[in-house]
Amino acid sequence: MNGSAFTKFHPVVNFIFFIFAIAMTVVVFHPAALAVSLVMSIITAVKFAGKKALKYFFAFPFVIMIISVILNPLFVHKGLTVMFYLGEGPVTVEALVYGACTAMMIGAVIMWSYCYSQIMTSDRFMAVFGKAAPSTSLVFSMILRFLPRAKSHAGKIAAAQDLLCAGGETAPENRKSKVRKGMRVMSVLTTWALENSIDTADSMRARGYGLAGRTMYRKYAFCGADIAAAVIMTAIAVWMFAEKAAGGWMFYAYPQIMTGSRAEAGVLSIAMALFYAVPFIIETWEDIRWNRSVSKI
Amino acid sequence: MDKAQQTMTAEKRKAKIRNTALAAAGIALSVATMMWVVLTDIDRGYLYGSVLIMLFVLVPFYISFEKDKPYARKIVLIAVLVSIAVISRAAFFWLPQFKPIIAVVIIAGIAMGPQAGFVVGSMSAFVSNFIFGQGPWTVFQMVAWGLIGMVAGALFFGRRFEKKKEMAALLIYGAASCFVFHGAITDLWTAFSLTDRPNLAAILTVYGTGLIADAVLAAATVIFLLLMARPMLKKLDRVIQKYGLME
Numbered sequence: 427m428n429g430s431a432f433t434k435f436h437p438v439v440n441f442i443f444f445i446f447a448i449a450m451t452v453v454v455f456h457p458a459a460l461a462v463s464l465v466m467s468i469i470t471a472v473k474f475a476g477k478k479a480l481k482y483f484f485a486f487p488f489v490i491m492i493i494s495v496i497l498n499p500l501f502v503h504k505g506l507t508v509m510f511y512l513g514e515g516p517v518t519v520e521a522l523v524y525g526a527c528t529a530m531m532i533g534a535v536i537m538w539s540y541c542y543s544q545i546m547t548s549d550r551f552m553a554v555f556g557k558a559a560p561s562t563s564l565v566f567s568m569i570l571r572f573l574p575r576a577k578s579h580a581g582k583i584a585a586a587q588d589l590l591c592a593g594g595e596t597a598p599e600n601r602k603s604k605v606r607k608g609m610r611v612m613s614v615l616t617t618w619a620l621e622n623s624i625d626t627a628d629s630m631r632a633r634g635y636g637l638a639g640r641t642m643y644r645k646y647a648f649c650g651a652d653i654a655a656a657v658i659m660t661a662i663a664v665w666m667f668a669e670k671a672a673g674g675w676m677f678y679a680y681p682q683i684m685t686g687s688r689a690e691a692g693v694l695s696i697a698m699a700l701f702y703a704v705p706f707i708i709e710t711w712e713d714i715r716w717n718r719s720v721s722k723i
Numbered sequence: 724m725d726k727a728q729q730t731m732t733a734e735k736r737k738a739k740i741r742n743t744a745l746a747a748a749g750i751a752l753s754v755a756t757m758m759w760v761v762l763t764d765i766d767r768g769y770l771y772g773s774v775l776i777m778l779f780v781l782v783p784f785y786i787s788f789e790k791d792k793p794y795a796r797k798i799v800l801i802a803v804l805v806s807i808a809v810i811s812r813a814a815f816f817w818l819p820q821f822k823p824i825i826a827v828v829i830i831a832g833i834a835m836g837p838q839a840g841f842v843v844g845s846m847s848a849f850v851s852n853f854i855f856g857q858g859p860w861t862v863f864q865m866v867a868w869g870l871i872g873m874v875a876g877a878l879f880f881g882r883r884f885e886k887k888k889e890m891a892a893l894l895i896y897g898a899a900s901c902f903v904f905h906g907a908i909t910d911l912w913t914a915f916s917l918t919d920r921p922n923l924a925a926i927l928t929v930y931g932t933g934l935i936a937d938a939v940l941a942a943a944t945v946i947f948l949l950l951m952a953r954p955m956l957k958k959l960d961r962v963i964q965k966y967g968l969m970e
Binding site: 450497498501510525532543562576613623626627635718 | 764789794810814849862916919925928
């Protein structure tokens with residue numbers, strides 16, 4: 427993950443990509459655009475996280491998508507093309523199409539969020555927000571440091587508790603004793619953490635926390651490629667939003683499904699796919715270059 | 724000495740004015756957004772509007788947190804409390820929905836006041852979702868849990884629940900917050916994204932299916948508040964007093 431090419435770009439570029447990726451999915455809301463976004467989000471997730479991304483998709487967003495396809499036509503009876511009647515309410519094609527669109531939107535947004543948490547690691551998040559929100563991002567990075575430390579300490583506490591309470595034998599565990607033991611461990615952990623936090627804070631003060639001129643652990647330079655990537659992505663995104671406002675992405679489900687010209691939507695979809703493919707293309711390009719250089723050796 | 728104290732109070736007054744202005748701006752923008760959504764009736768306006776309002780709640784809080792320039796000890800204490808909240812959510816992964824995290828957020832708010840309560844609550848939602856899954860609901864959950872911590876701080880800051888009546892009030896608040904804040908706000912996203920315009924039947928179904936989960940969470944919150952509130956507040960008080968943290 428750390429060696430991937432997309433993360434070699436400045437974190438601000440990565441962040442811009444995800445903000446626009448999610449905003450475009452929600453705002454444009456055209457069947458073609460949603461399909462493009464969903465497919466690209468899955469491809470990108472698989473590229474960055476491997477097969478476990480697919481597992482995640484079918485275990486969680488996919489289920490929500492199916493529910494939303496079913497729920498919309500059951501509750502919304504707008505639309506002229508009636509398929510059949512369920513009790514009193516007509517079930518319409520339009521409501522089904524609209525449900526499919528929301529399903530794709532939900533799936534795509536969840537999968538882009540998944541990619542986000544794969545790519546925007548804590549130091550990259552800090553690089554974006556460290557200057558603008560120093561206290562908040564410091565809290566965030568301290569939490570991330572503290573969690574693994576607390577986890578390993580909790581293991582030690584639990585072992586000590588086993589020894590103290592059961593003489594080294596693990597008592598048969600039921601839910602009640604499990605909860606009780608968990609509570610005890612939490613209590614000890616809290617005392618330890620609070621006492622420890624003061625040490626950390628004092629040490630921070632001694633080293634000049636809060637003074638001007640704080641530096642980052644890793645330096646990210648904003649170079650030419652970053653500017654180019656940021657400009658291209660922003661340009662495509664602004665174009666898409668403008669087209670939505672101007673009617674290029676026209677899509678109404680009710681009362682009857684209505685879309686703008688197919689040719690226009692096709693061109694726009696290709697441009698949009700290009701935007702969504704940015705991480706994938708950069709990553710694949712790097713793979714090709716790597717494979718070539720390997721075969722030469 | 725006197726001069727130093729004077730500048731302290733002057734700074735405090737300035738911070739108060741700033742925070743009031745921020746809160747007013749957030750509320751004004753939220754109301755304006757609501758009016759815009761209701762009056763213009765654009766396609767999926769409720770979804771956009773609700774996301775915007777969540778941002779108008781979150782951003783002023785974090786600006787005020789940044790502008791107050793919290794000192795190192797306060798920052799570390801907040802970080803520790805969020806970590807404990809996140810661990811408590813992760814530790815009970817084997818019992819779905821039965822998590823102590825809301826109880827921890829409430830206790831943090833009581834010990835450190837409304838502003839820190841909001842930060843602990845919203846940060847807990849943000850960080851623990853790295854384990855439980857990020858998504859569009861994160862923003863809503865951040866606001867919901869932030870408000871739980873903030874209102875807990877506003878209602879109970881400084882109380883220590885020695886009397887049964889006080890404890891009962893705390894437990895009622897804990898249970899209610901799981902429905903009023905957690906259930907209602909977090910599920911808003913689902914309710915608004917399913918249909919193009921809010922549809923009462925769909926919203927009721929979304930909230931209906933969430934009701935059982937919210938009830939389990941409420942039960943967990945009550946039990947954990949009963950078990951943890953007093954001992955944890957005692958620990959926090961000890962540290963806060965020993966090191967003079969909340970001055």
